[in-house]
Amino acid sequence: MLKELNRLRVRAQREAAAWRRWHRKLPHNRVRRERLRDAAGRVIGYGPPVPLPEPPLSSPFCRLTELPSGTVDVFVDDSGIEATYRLAQRPCATAAEVKPLPVAENEIRHLFEESCR
Secondary structure, eight states: OHHHHHHHHHHHHHHHHHHHHHHHSOGGGSEEEEEEEOTTSOEEEEEEEEEOOOOOOOSTTEEEEEOTTSOEEEEEOOTTHHHHHHHHHSOOSSGGGOOOOSSOHHHHHHHHHHHTO
């Protein structure tokens, strides 16, 4: 469960970065043009501009928030999953060295059930 939640967290960071790159551009620069080629396969020009859609934010860790300045930004709230995952990966020689996880097991289960619907 924790490994899957961490994978979703990493995906959320990638989605947020893609959305920020898309949002930084002015609307007339959010376009893609198809390359036109001749019979030999060389590029001879470009087709009409096709607007790029807004990148999806499908991860449960991403949320769009309007800031007091009026701008919109995406935030990734990992709920302590990253620290928990890193701590759970470290083996310990004795039981006394084992540190408690920052996030309780029932919270991890709840997050897993919410995110995997």
